[in-house]
Amino acid sequence: MSENTEINELQEILRLQKGLQDITNCINAAHNVQQIITEARPRITELFSVEAAHIYIVDYRARKEIFTLIQVGDQVKERKTAISNQTVPGYVANTGKSVNIGDFSNNEYRNTHKDLLLDDSVDMRFGIRVRQVLAIPIIYSGEIMGVVEVINKQNRDGQFVDEEPVLLQEIADVLGIALFNQQRMDPKVKKSKFAYLVTNDLITEDELTHAREESRANKDSLENVLMKKYNIKKEDIGQSLEFFYQCKFVSFNSNTPIPGDLLKNLKKDYLLREGWVPLEKKDNSLRVIVDDPQNILKRDAIENLLRTKSIRYDVALKDDVVKYIELFFRQEVTESTFSDLLGKLEGGDDNADDENEEAVRESDSAIIQLVNKIINDAFVRGASDIHIEPDTIDKNVAVRYRIDGDCIVYQTLPFNYRAALISRIKIMSNLDITIKRTPQDGKIKIKKSGIGEIELRVVTIPTQGEVEDVVMRILAKGDTLPLEAMNMTPRNYQELLRICEKPYGLILCVGPTGSGKTTTLHAVLSHINKPDRKIWTAEDPVEITQRGLRQVQVHPKIGFDFAAAMRAFLRADPDIIMVGEMRDFETAKIGVEASLTGHLVLSTLHTNSAAETISRLLDMGIDPLNFADSLLGVLAQRLVRTLCQKCKESYNPTQEEYDQIAESYGVEYFKKLNIPYTKGLKLYRPKGCDACDRTGYKGRVGIHELLVNSEQIKKQSIERKESMDVIRSMAMAEGMLTLYQDGILKAFQGLTDIKQVHRVSMSR
Numbered sequence: 102m103s104e105n106t107e108i109n110e111l112q113e114i115l116r117l118q119k120g121l122q123d124i125t126n127c128i129n130a131a132h133n134v135q136q137i138i139t140e141a142r143p144r145i146t147e148l149f150s151v152e153a154a155h156i157y158i159v160d161y162r163a164r165k166e167i168f169t170l171i172q173v174g175d176q177v178k179e180r181k182t183a184i185s186n187q188t189v190p191g192y193v194a195n196t197g198k199s200v201n202i203g204d205f206s207n208n209e210y211r212n213t214h215k216d217l218l219l220d221d222s223v224d225m226r227f228g229i230r231v232r233q234v235l236a237i238p239i240i241y242s243g244e245i246m247g248v249v250e251v252i253n254k255q256n257r258d259g260q261f262v263d264e265e266p267v268l269l270q271e272i273a274d275v276l277g278i279a280l281f282n283q284q285r286m287d288p289k290v291k292k293s294k295f296a297y298l299v300t301n302d303l304i305t306e307d308e309l310t311h312a313r314e315e316s317r318a319n320k321d322s323l324e325n326v327l328m329k330k331y332n333i334k335k336e337d338i339g340q341s342l343e344f345f346y347q348c349k350f351v352s353f354n355s356n357t358p359i360p361g362d363l364l365k366n367l368k369k370d371y372l373l374r375e376g377w378v379p380l381e382k383k384d385n386s387l388r389v390i391v392d393d394p395q396n397i398l399k400r401d402a403i404e405n406l407l408r409t410k411s412i413r414y415d416v417a418l419k420d421d422v423v424k425y426i427e428l429f430f431r432q433e434v435t436e437s438t439f440s441d442l443l444g445k446l447e448g449g450d451d452n453a454d455d456e457n458e459e460a461v462r463e464s465d466s467a468i469i470q471l472v473n474k475i476i477n478d479a480f481v482r483g484a485s486d487i488h489i490e491p492d493t494i495d496k497n498v499a500v501r502y503r504i505d506g507d508c509i510v511y512q513t514l515p516f517n518y519r520a521a522l523i524s525r526i527k528i529m530s531n532l533d534i535t536i537k538r539t540p541q542d543g544k545i546k547i548k549k550s551g552i553g554e555i556e557l558r559v560v561t562i563p564t565q566g567e568v569e570d571v572v573m574r575i576l577a578k579g580d581t582l583p584l585e586a587m588n589m590t591p592r593n594y595q596e597l598l599r600i601c602e603k604p605y606g607l608i609l610c611v612g613p614t615g616s617g618k619t620t621t622l623h624a625v626l627s628h629i630n631k632p633d634r635k636i637w638t639a640e641d642p643v644e645i646t647q648r649g650l651r652q653v654q655v656h657p658k659i660g661f662d663f664a665a666a667m668r669a670f671l672r673a674d675p676d677i678i679m680v681g682e683m684r685d686f687e688t689a690k691i692g693v694e695a696s697l698t699g700h701l702v703l704s705t706l707h708t709n710s711a712a713e714t715i716s717r718l719l720d721m722g723i724d725p726l727n728f729a730d731s732l733l734g735v736l737a738q739r740l741v742r743t744l745c746q747k748c749k750e751s752y753n754p755t756q757e758e759y760d761q762i763a764e765s766y767g768v769e770y771f772k773k774l775n776i777p778y779t780k781g782l783k784l785y786r787p788k789g790c791d792a793c794d795r796t797g798y799k800g801r802v803g804i805h806e807l808l809v810n811s812e813q814i815k816k817q818s819i820e821r822k823e824s825m826d827v828i829r830s831m832a833m834a835e836g837m838l839t840l841y842q843d844g845i846l847k848a849f850q851g852l853t854d855i856k857q858v859h860r861v862s863m864s865r
Contacts, residue, residue, distance in 0.1 A: 113119035120148035241277035359512030493566030597705035711808035748790035765864035
């Protein structure tokens with residue numbers, strides 16, 4: 102290396118260091134964001150020897166856009182770009198990924214940035230045709246604050262060298278600190294917890310002053326005045342409180358678990374007066390929401406009452422704190438609150454040992470009321486299952502409900518109540534309370550005014566730590582749904598009507614526990630239930646009742662199982678028979694024989710798909726010739742969560758997402774749907790509102806897979822005992838949609854989203 106070359110390299114290093122220091126000083130000396138952008142930009146342009154440089158800032162009002170400032174004549178104009186993958190800066194802000202494209206013309210960037218969806222093969226912004234671009238996210242404390250980019254080396258054949266991404270990253274780091282300080286150190290922030298709203302142009306200083314006056318005059322909270330009169334969104338107020346108190350903002354959610362183990366020494370009136378409530382215990386730390394986290398006296402009182410300094414304080418609106426307290430201490434007219442019940446069990450001894458389970462017995466009236474309340478609240482909230490789970494790690498007892506297919510924590514109870522709770526449930530289920538090391542199962546029957554009898558299936562299972570779990574399935578009697586309400590595709594609906602009106606044959610409805618099989622079969626029975634037909638049903642238990650059906654509850658423990666019920670039905674002049682489940686060879690054999698001797702037989706089976714059902718029954722030993730003649734059809738189904746119709750939001754899927762859907766659906770089948778990819782194509786996703794408890798979902802809908810037994814399937818598949826794949830392919834060729842395909846159609850209709858379809862079914 103020559104001496105001149107070494108000198109040139111040293112001079113270049115000194116130039117870069119001096120330029121970086123100059124830009125750093127400029128950024129740190131700026132009084133506002135406008136100065137940062139307008140004064141740092143030309144220095145960055147000169148340092149990198151590029152045609153243009155831009156600094157984009159995230160718009161905190163909506164967090165959906167980034168903006169920069171450009172000089173137009175004597176004025177500074179704001180230019181906005183959506184945070185999306187449609188532009189380079191939008192992509193960087195959306196993904197947090199850096200972009201270094203050396204040549205737009207050869208489209209090589211599509212290999213390294215497949216999710217970058219530019220409208221054209223080049224980027225055109227501010228009148229510049231982009232040849233090269235280097236863009237880096239501005240990040241502080243894990244949050245994306247903006248984007249800095251440099252465009253087009255002035256030497257047209259030049260490229261961004263290895264040192265330049267490192268140099269631009271250093272500038273991005275300086276910008277991240279500066280942008281954070283611009284907001285944090287704003288003098289207005291020190292004056293008011295709502296100055297963030299002023300700083301971000303959501304309200305003027307004068308309007309905020311008037312709002313304070315109205316708050317005092319009307320004796321209403323300032324937050325309510327801002328939301329009602331000045332149309333400030335609750336989310337923006339939450340952002341302002343987060344910024345002022347430097348903690349998380351918590352909005353009310355009615356699905357929040359009741360922290361019973363934290364409420365046992367607290368009184369509702371006291372919490373309402375003081376404006377705080379414990380929310381949860383996690384990793385040996387408590388979480389408390391309070392309307393003023395900076396109130397030292399209040400924090401001292403909280404720490405004394407909860408007997409710990411390990412508390413994380415989060416902020417909430419006072420109205421939301423009240424809602425949480427009302428939720429946690431909720432009571433019916435005839436019931437005590439959880440706090441009252443726990444207080445009775447404590448017996449006034451504040452020093453009770455959480456490990457001392459002997460202090461609480463299953464015969465205590467408070468334990469009896471506590472179990473009744475858990476069951477009653479589960480029924481009111483529409484839960485299908487109740488889970489009692491002693492946690493040997495966190496030392497509490499979690500109570501979870503399954504609602505719309507998902508488990509949610511409802512409340513936590515002190516650990517020393519575990520034995521009494523489980524013993525009480527065992528007594529109600531007629532189980533042996535002395536047996537703790539083997540599973541048991543039983544039933545509970547409860548009468549509820551206005552509804553009648555509710556039945557619960559109960560199972561106890563010993564778990565690690567020498568404790569027992571309990572799961573109770575609520576079998577509430579319901580009304581029959583019509584077939585029209587099942588949301589079937591026209592093909593499935595018409596074919597199901599056709600086969601269920603046959604005089605004889607076998608119809609199977611399959612799927613896992615809780616997938617709505619019994620509901621569907623009762624809908625079919627409702628359609629064919631006529632006075633001139635004798636219909637027998639054998640169920641365990643009888644959940645849905647219909648006028649005109651002769652319904653029988655089986656009792657396997659005394660030998661009256663499904664097979665015994667079927668044999669009795671065949672001697673009782675039936676036209677139609679429904680059997681709850683074909684769980685063994687004998688029941689399946691009798692069902693097939695009954696369908697061949699002039700009876701229409703309906704039943705369920707626990708299999709994953711329609712084609713798998715045929716293979717399963719053949720593997721059981723059912724004669725393939727008889728089965729081929731008897732089978733009319735197999736309906737497989739699942740339940741998926743439906744999007745809340747009040748708050749679901751539409752979006753345009755990316756090309757990559759669209760291609761993945763088409764591939765999973767089956768490209769050759771997807772083409773037949775005639776759903777091309779366009780900018781106007783809509784899919785839907787959850788958002789969350791008060792109507793759906795902020796989950797984005799409300800209710801469930803069925804997805805279906807109906808295999809109709811044709812002559813071709815009968816002779817070429819069933820009689821030959823072909824594999825499941827062969828049967829499915831033949832059925833699809835005749836028009837059958839798989840569960841996944843039916844789910845995708847319902848996603849395009851806006852009933853559910855792709856995520857929920859993937860949760861319950863597998864692609865083809």
